[in-house]
Every structure is written in structure tokens, then in C-alpha cells.
Amino acid sequence: MTNKNIFKYLLAMIVIALIASNIYLFTTVKSLQNNKNNNNTQNTNTTVQNVVSDIKTNAVDAVEAVKDSVVGIQVYSNSQLAGSGSGVIYEVNGNEAYIITNHHVISGASQIEVVFSNGESAEATLVGSDQYSDIALLKLTSDVEMKAIKVGDSSLLDPGETVLAVGSPLGIQYSGTVTQGVVSTNSRSVSVDLNGDGVEDWEMSVIQTDAAINPGNSGGALVNLAGELVGITSMKLSDTSVEGMGFALPINQVIQDIEQIKATGKIARPVLGISGLSISDLTSYELRMYKINTTASDGVYVASVSDGSAASKGGIQTGDVITSFDGQEITTYKSFVKALYAKQPGDTVEVIVNRGGKSVTLSVTLGEQSERS
Template identity: 40%
Template structure:
């Protein structure tokens, strides 16, 4: 079994250390870079990238009257001028400093008595990147990775011109590895716009902008292509106990290094199509890997960012089921255990229920039922189901089409709040 490495643990100044975590495909590192010597680690690694789409893809850009950030359309194709794209966007890309308190004791001695005192100061525990996507009413909002700011006692943002501003955490979500910060907008000159990550294609040119290895290399840009628009990546919490399942990320060969976490992946139109989060460095067999970076799709980013700004947290609807992709089930088990008809090629298999109050269980669904559609929308795998389910709200009722053996059935399930 290969290992996942997170660059989130505090370490000596200018030294990169990693903690190890398991990954089914190879060794993954969260692309945050660390500096400083502090007790206690940043809590969560990278890559909790659950795919979600947004209901507000539109032809307008920026901020609508209701305050929601929208996705820019259409995506422009044609010859890329990387320099022009970079120059138009560089002012919106920032460095993000995760600072934690360091307590030091000092002693003062005199001929007659001695006394000691304790003072606290902030030291930079990790550095990442971020991108400013909205400025309104004197406040600018930026998105970065959850693992970049997790555990911070103070967060500072360094603008393109070197201006350093203390930021406030608006909200953070470990499952998608996203966080939103806000700063005063008086020094903000550029705001990025989001593109539609559902429109990106394999082979499309992209740029990655950020601060590899920290602020010394701030505003670095690398160029590559989209290697795969949707790639399943397995993610586990830092404790190794909570498996958040396979999640969908954009795979790119644009160089993504420690410190690039939270920075934008940009298309040829200068639109942000992803937020860089992690990279693959080693296979299960110990072979070295190059050019395999991953970014959170912009549609996920927009959806989560809007909810974090509005609510300060993410509350997800759930069916209360534990599932596996049908394509991971052997042909023998499909025939002998699931007893599926040969025409069923895709779907997700119920392997269990979250608890005794599972909405799906209450609706009459059972272990080994195979879900093939939600509200009439085809479900080929877990990614499809998340795409559909996360568009609904807690309390909504959905119609689940599923197979129990050779029989097709429909259950109406009222979704509850996710326990994860």
C-alpha cells in the first residue's frame, strides 16, 4: 500500500518534512509549504475534494445583486498568450501564511530577586496560496485550501505588491479542502473570475499560479495541460480513521509544488477552472512520479465558497447509505450476489447504512440494492451520485431508482443531514 504525505506538520525553518498517510494510487502530498518551529500540527491534510456542481452558471460574471459569485461563460478557445493571461490575473493571486502562537519564557535576574515572564508571538507554521474572487463594500474575499489555514491562530495574506494584511477566516470545509478568507479591499486591484470546470477538456492548456516553496517564489507561474478533467482520488482524514471516499479532481501536468496549495489553475481565457490542492509523487511500487498534480474543480469551489460566505459552514444532505461503485464489483459477485440483469452496467451498491435512522433504510432500501438513478438522472458511479445529491437540501425528497436482484424499483427518500 502506498502512502500519502501531507506537508502540513510544523518543521524547522526552510526545511520540508512530511507525515505519512495511506493512498490507493500512490504517494500524495498536500501542496502547502512549511516554515517555523511550533508545537502541534496543522490538523488536516489535502485532497478532500467532493465534486459538486452549481445551479448558478450564467453568462454574467463577478457578483450579482444577491451577492453570489457566478461562473463566467463561455470559455474562450484559441491560441494562448500565457504572458497576457498571467499579467491579467497575477494581482488576484496571494500568498497565505498560517501563523501559530509560540510561547517563550524569559527570566530577569537581580542581586536580590529573580522573576520570570511568559510572552507569546506568532510564527509562520505553513505557507500556501490563494486567489481573490470578489470585492464588495470594502471587503475582498479569497479562496484557498482548508489544509493551508487549518490550525492557524492568525492568518496573513501577502498581496502581489508585497502588502501584508491580516485575514479573517469566513469558513472552512475539510471535506472539499476549501476555505474562504476575507480582507479589507483597499489594496486589492484585481479580482479573478471562475470558468466552468464542466467544460474543460483533456489536452486543454492551463496555467498554475502560486507561491511554490513560499513567499520567496511568490507569483510563480507554470504551464501544462489538462491530463484528465475528472480523476478519482481517494482521501482519508489525518487520523486515518475516517474515509471520505473517492472524490473527483482535475488532473494536470502543470508543475504544482509545495506552496501552490490554494492557488488557481487557469484556462486560456484567464478564468479559474480549479484550485490546486495536491500532487502524486510515488506509486504503490515506489516508482517516482512527475507531472501529476490535482486541482479542485471550479464548480465545486464556487458552490462551496458561496455557502461558506452565507452560512460559515457546509451542511450536506445525505441518503444515509454506505456505497461502493458497481464497477468495483467482480462479475461473479454481480451474478451470484447482486443477481443483476446484464443490462445494468453502472451504478452504486449499498454496502450498509450510516445508522438505524438512515433515510434510505426507512424508505425500504436494503443492503446490496444497486442505485442507478436519482430523480431520473442516471447514476453511473459515486461521483455521479454526489453531483446529483449535493444539489438538493436537507429535507428534500428524492426518487431513487434501484435494482434489487433483477427487479427495478423506486423509493422516495427524504434526505437528512450528513453525519460526516
């Protein structure tokens, strides 16, 4: 091949390569343009949605159902504010209403004021209260539109069931405060000191929950997620090493007590007519000081017998040690009171006493009084 032919051949190859590269470049550019057009079309059709949900739960519905039925309680002594608590509207008849709260909330009050959820207030009168059940019933008249709470069944509460405590912790300024927790049990026994002498003298059956219950919540509502009243918040363990142990009075027992107070102004308690001491609480020095001479190591020492009382009529004497009450073993004064208050005024019971080392069985017909015996 001559130099001239070689030159022509190379020139032809260069032309072919340029044509091929132009075709590839055109195809690539066209593809990019098509992709861009497709993307623009897709972007034009894409809609960004901002979704905002107003979430409602059973707890929200429950609070809405009871919020106007839970009230604040302010108690006055000598015209001075002495304390506060919470209450629940139990029954409404026109412009009259009955309010449930705790006995310890209104104890010693000379004046009681009920503050409604809308901030308005009305003076209430005490229908009656009971220290042992820690329940009080108030009555008031008001032009405020009042709503009675729906009462549930505390016996249906299950361990782990969610409950809400509604009340006014730390004062009326925090009225309507809601805390949530679960039920541990609907029948916990808690020992309490009612007379402030440092000795536990009564045992209460309560609902245990970890819903936060603080000072001022007392007398408020414990409700289930159906918005039903299942308990009256009453107390908590205040030990610094303990958290989440609050207690409420089961509504089934509360209603029984409230209906009795509503009808008679009191809860009729049986009375034996003695003053007594737990033998097991006394030291050897105290036994000598009180001149207690007994072979019993447990039971209730009868320090005195009231004239004309059921004990006196039944033959119980000063110095006796009560060891059994109607078939129930008596080891402490607390166990004696629990056995006594399980009876009704007028019941006849068998009482066994240790008298000078000998066991004596007596038949006693119980009397009646509304306060502690």
C-alpha cells in the same frame, strides 16, 4: 639573313614583349585599384544593425493579468506558523475582499494571514469551508489596492490546451511562481482518503494537467492564456514513479460551492444518519469480529443508526447492507457517499437493503448537515 639582321630582329621582339607585359601589368594594377575603391565604397555604405526584441507572448500577458490577484496564505496554530498555501482574490468591494483557497490549507488554523503580491499582509477570517469539495472562503479588510481575478469557464478547456499554475510553492518566499503545462482532461475522477484511515472514501472530479504543482501551490490559480481563472490548484500524485500529474478543482463547480458558502457559511449536505463499512474491505476475520452476518459480498454494512435520523425514520436497521441508493448500485462506502451527496437535503430516495438474506426496499427522506454523515 645576316647575323646583323638576326640581332636586330631579336631586339625588336624583346622590345615588343616588354611593351606588352607593361601594358598587362598596368591593366591588372588598375583593375585591382578599382576593385579596392569599389570595396571601400561598399564598406562605407554598409551598416551593421544589432536587433534586440522584447518578445511578448500570451503567457506573459496572462501572468501580468493575474499576478496581483494571487495571494499567499499563512496559517497559524497557537500563535505558531503551521503551514502555508496560496489563494485567489475572488471579489473586491472597496477595502473588503473574498479569497478562495483550499479547505486543507486552512484546516485547523486558529489564525489566517493573507500576503499580497506586494508583500503586504492582512488577517483574514474564515467564512466557511467544505472538506469534500476542498474549498474554503476567506474574508478580509485591507487598504492595499486589491484586484479580483477574471473568472473563466472550465468546461471549455480542451486536451492539449496550455494552462499556467500561479502560486507560492514551498512558502511565501516563492510567491508569484509560474509553471506551464497542458490539460489532459477537464473531468478526471480521483479517489481520495479524507479521514486519513488509509481507505479511499471520496471521489473528486478534477482538471488534470502536467503544470508543476508543488506543496504551497494549493489554493492557487490555474489560468488559461486569456488570463482567466479556470481552476483552483489542489493536489498532485506524489508517487516517485510518476511525473507531471497535477490536479485542479474546476472553477465552474468551485463558484457554485463558494456562492453557497458566501450565502450560508456552509455547503448543505444531505445526511442519512448511519455509520457504515464497505463489505468488500472486510476480511473474513473482521466479519466474524464485528459479528457481521450477511450473504452480500458488496455494499455498505450499517454498523449503527443515529436516533431520530433520516435512516431511523425510514426504517433502516443496524445490520442491514445497503446495496442500492435511489437507483444507483452501492458496492463500497465511497460509492454510497457519492450517491448520497448527489442529492439535496429534503429529497426522498429509495434505498434497497439486504436484511438477513432478503432484499427490502425503503423510502427515506434525507436530513441535512454541513459535515460528513
